[in-house]
Amino acid sequence: MAIETMTIGKAITAGLRKALENDPRVLLMGEDIGKLGGVFRITDGLQKDFGENRVIDSPLAEAGIVGTCVGLAIRGFRPVVEIQFDGFVYPAYDQIVCQVAKMHYRSRGNVKIPMVIRIPFGGGIGAVEHHSESPEGYFAHTAGLKVISVATPSDAYWGIQQAVASDDPIVFFEPKRRYYEKGEVDTSLTVATAPAMHRARVLREGTDATLIAYGPMVRTALDAANAAAEDGRSIEVIDLRSISPIDIATVTASVRKTGRAVVVHEAPSEVSVSSELAARITEECFYSLEAPVLRVTGYDTPYPAARVEEEYLPDLDRVLDGVDRAFGW
Amino acid sequence: MAKGEAARPQRTSRRKAGAGTPAGPDMVQLLTPEGERIERSTGANGVEYSVDFSDEEYRGLYRDLAIVRKLDIEANALCRQGELSIWASLAGQEAAQVGAGRAMRPQDMAFPTYREHGVLYCRGIDPIMPLSLFRGVDQGGWDSDKYKFNMYTIVIGAQSLHGTGYAMGINFDGKVGTSDGEAVMAFMGDGATSQGDVHESMVYAGVFNAPIVFFVQNNQFAISEPLERQTRVPLYQRSSGYGFPGVRVDGNDVLASYAVAKHAMDHARTGNGPMLVEAYTYRMGPHTTTDDPTRYRESAELEEWKAKDPILRMRSFLEKQKVADDAFFASVDADAQEIATDLRDRVLAMPNPQPVSLFDNVYPHGSPLVDAQRAEFTTYHASFEGSAH
Numbered sequence: 001m002a003i004e005t006m007t008i009g010k011a012i013t014a015g016l017r018k019a020l021e022n023d024p025r026v027l028l029m030g031e032d033i034g035k036l037g038g039v040f041r042i043t044d045g046l047q048k049d050f051g052e053n054r055v056i057d058s059p060l061a062e063a064g065i066v067g068t069c070v071g072l073a074i075r076g077f078r079p080v081v082e083i084q085f086d087g088f089v090y091p092a093y094d095q096i097v098c099q100v101a102k103m104h105y106r107s108r109g110n111v112k113i114p115m116v117i118r119i120p121f122g123g124g125i126g127a128v129e130h131h132s133e134s135p136e137g138y139f140a141h142t143a144g145l146k147v148i149s150v151a152t153p154s155d156a157y158w159g160i161q162q163a164v165a166s167d168d169p170i171v172f173f174e175p176k177r178r179y180y181e182k183g184e185v186d187t188s189l190t191v192a193t194a195p196a197m198h199r200a201r202v203l204r205e206g207t208d209a210t211l212i213a214y215g216p217m218v219r220t221a222l223d224a225a226n227a228a229a230e231d232g233r234s235i236e237v238i239d240l241r242s243i244s245p246i247d248i249a250t251v252t253a254s255v256r257k258t259g260r261a262v263v264v265h266e267a268p269s270e271v272s273v274s275s276e277l278a279a280r281i282t283e284e285c286f287y288s289l290e291a292p293v294l295r296v297t298g299y300d301t302p303y304p305a306a307r308v309e310e311e312y313l314p315d316l317d318r319v320l321d322g323v324d325r326a327f328g329w
Numbered sequence: 330m331a332k333g334e335a336a337r338p339q340r341t342s343r344r345k346a347g348a349g350t351p352a353g354p355d356m357v358q359l360l361t362p363e364g365e366r367i368e369r370s371t372g373a374n375g376v377e378y379s380v381d382f383s384d385e386e387y388r389g390l391y392r393d394l395a396i397v398r399k400l401d402i403e404a405n406a407l408c409r410q411g412e413l414s415i416w417a418s419l420a421g422q423e424a425a426q427v428g429a430g431r432a433m434r435p436q437d438m439a440f441p442t443y444r445e446h447g448v449l450y451c452r453g454i455d456p457i458m459p460l461s462l463f464r465g466v467d468q469g470g471w472d473s474d475k476y477k478f479n480m481y482t483i484v485i486g487a488q489s490l491h492g493t494g495y496a497m498g499i500n501f502d503g504k505v506g507t508s509d510g511e512a513v514m515a516f517m518g519d520g521a522t523s524q525g526d527v528h529e530s531m532v533y534a535g536v537f538n539a540p541i542v543f544f545v546q547n548n549q550f551a552i553s554e555p556l557e558r559q560t561r562v563p564l565y566q567r568s569s570g571y572g573f574p575g576v577r578v579d580g581n582d583v584l585a586s587y588a589v590a591k592h593a594m595d596h597a598r599t600g601n602g603p604m605l606v607e608a609y610t611y612r613m614g615p616h617t618t619t620d621d622p623t624r625y626r627e628s629a630e631l632e633e634w635k636a637k638d639p640i641l642r643m644r645s646f647l648e649k650q651k652v653a654d655d656a657f658f659a660s661v662d663a664d665a666q667e668i669a670t671d672l673r674d675r676v677l678a679m680p681n682p683q684p685v686s687l688f689d690n691v692y693p694h695g696s697p698l699v700d701a702q703r704a705e706f707t708t709y710h711a712s713f714e715g716s717a718h
């Protein structure tokens with residue numbers, strides 16, 4: 001065991017550094033990721049140490065970033081791209097959905113695109129428009145892409161390395177408002193022995209209800225579970241980790257035990273990750289449910305102006321309200 | 330730059346300079362950094378530029394420059410004090426923006442980025458208008474067509490397509506082809522020129538002969554990335570690939586910026602199609618208040634550009650020409666201060682939005698889903714009334 005304490009942001013930086021060290025074909029591309037180290041400093045110092053051909057400041061064009069990285073991948077590189085903010089991934093959407101996701105299928109398995117698309121996502125940072133979105137559903141809906149989100153420094157450190165090592169294209173969602181939260185990372189594990197990112201994880205055990213979250217809402221769900229404990233309610237908290245595919249077995253095992261499920265995310269609810277979870281849980285746990293699967297999510301509006309974002313985002317009270325409704329059914 | 334030099338043939342610079350392709354003799358300039366007036370200057374497009382302003386008009390341009398800088402300083406201060414969540418300063422780009430803004434006619438339409446505060450001011454719009462966006466109160470909220478000034482666009486390059494479409498509409502409406510025709514000015518930075526949207530907009534503008542001027546403020550940086558990350562040729566030369574003329578102007582020279590912008594807009598409104606203007610300038614401050622330029626640029630470079638300051642340049646010109654005296658400059662400073670103070674007061678008085686308003690205007694015809702969520706939201710928040718929440 002070699003336990004180090006680090007922030008989620010620094011854990012991703014350290015994980016990227018390891019990935020660059022371990023495989024000379026790994027390269028990073030994105031806007032302002034070189035000298036500046038990215039607007040969130042996630043690539044801080046990497047260009048200095050690995051050079052301009054491995055940590056590449058791209059021209060200001062997202063379709064260009066992802067599209068050229070498809071070519072680099074065909075050539076045998078393992079590109080890790082940074083999209084500066086969630087709301088700026090859309091110029092690259094066509095490349096991601098039509099090319100990155102489908103190349104393997106189209107080539108009957110001959111062409112792999114082992115690309116990682118890193119996207120800082122979610123709100124709560126007081127930003128202007130396009131800097132606080134949760135677009136994971138668009139990608140989860142696309143076959144051929146895997147979508148994961150990290151919520152702890154350990155997953156940030158190992159998850160990014162697993163993503164880089166995987167031959168599957170992976171959209172990697174980073175909880176930007178949690179970049180500075182600290183936790184322990186066991187750096188003596190390996191990519192193979194660290195908890196695999198395709199599995200969900202029970203972060204807190206409980207018997208009365210299951211809260212399911214991912215990314216920035218995991219912290220909120222844990223806080224809500226602790227608050228509910230004061231009212232004598234025992235809440236289990238699951239960090240989904242993989243948004244697509246969903247590790248449904250871990251989820252259903254929990255819900256069969258607790259009989260209640262509340263799903264929490266920042267993205268709007270309509271046709272979302274929580275819609276999928278509600279359907280799957282209902283199909284598989286129908287006779288164990290004490291209440292319908294409930295959802296606490298962002299509203300079905302565009303992400304609003306910063307001065308009302310607190311009311312838009314699920315918070316402790318709204319999650320507790322969801323739990324109350326599940327108990328009161 | 331002497332006027333004779335302007336006729337030199339265009340060359341593609343391969344120099345890897347710290348601040349991108351150097352401004353060469355192909356740059357239109359009517360005022361030297363020392364404030365000396367150059368009578369005429371020929372652009373790379375072969376057009377000879379000049380201005381013929383009255384003393385009053387010269388003073389007016391100085392006043393614009395001084396006021397937009399003062400407002401910018403005030404907004405920066407408001408941001409530092411937590412009254413704005415972010416601010417994108419125009420410092421250094423005042424001449425390019427005042428020149429472009431004053432060159433537009435009332436019937437013309439502007440498609441700005443998030444930095445066009447100077448253009449907005451020169452269009453006669455209350456400078457408070459975009460501050461609600463930077464304060465986090467709303468996301469713009471104005472009527473683009475009413476002000477002939479589209480909302481600020483944050484997604485890099487998108488507005489270039491919108492401007493082109495609007496200009497195509499001017500063609501379809503037959504409002505082009507005379508000296509009273511309409512034209513569009515679409516603004517963007519040097520970084521934006523890399524975006525697919527911008528490329529496509531220039532394809533469309535060329536093909537449809539749209540009355541639009543692409544006004545690129547090359548401030549040498551896209552956040553941390555210097556110009557050579559975006560181009561190997563001077564940006565104005567890009568236009569030839571789309572079949573319309575391009576010209577580079579000294580963006581720190583308000584007279585040249587005005588002359589070039591005015592000519593380009595008249596070119597468009599009279600039915601001659603699009604033009605690309607590259608205003609060669611410098612971003613004196615950080616990209617926004619959240620940026621740290623010490624990570625990626627030398628302070629010596631900033632010092633070099635301070636010597637080309639657009640406002641000092643105009644001031645020396647006015648002084649040399651004896652067009653303005655100390656009393657004039659003092660009165661401009663006093664007016665600028667008053668406008669800035671008034672802006673500050675009104676920002677501080679801006680009410681926060683009602684939380685429930687976040688459900689407004691999702692659709693022109695409304696939506697049962699949004700209505701249901703609004704009702705739930707209201708009930709939920711009412712449940713806290715009277716509690717300490």
Ligand SMILES: Cc1ncc(C[n+]2csc(CCOP(=O)(O)OP(=O)(O)O)c2C)c(N)n1
Binds near residue numbers: 062084517616
């Ligand atoms: C599509 C898109 N990608 C990334 C960003 C983030 N971003 C905001 S401003 C900026 C740099 C813009 O540079 P430039 O076009 O030169 O204009 P300037 O800000 O220098 O005026 C970037 C990368 C964005 N707003 N939109």
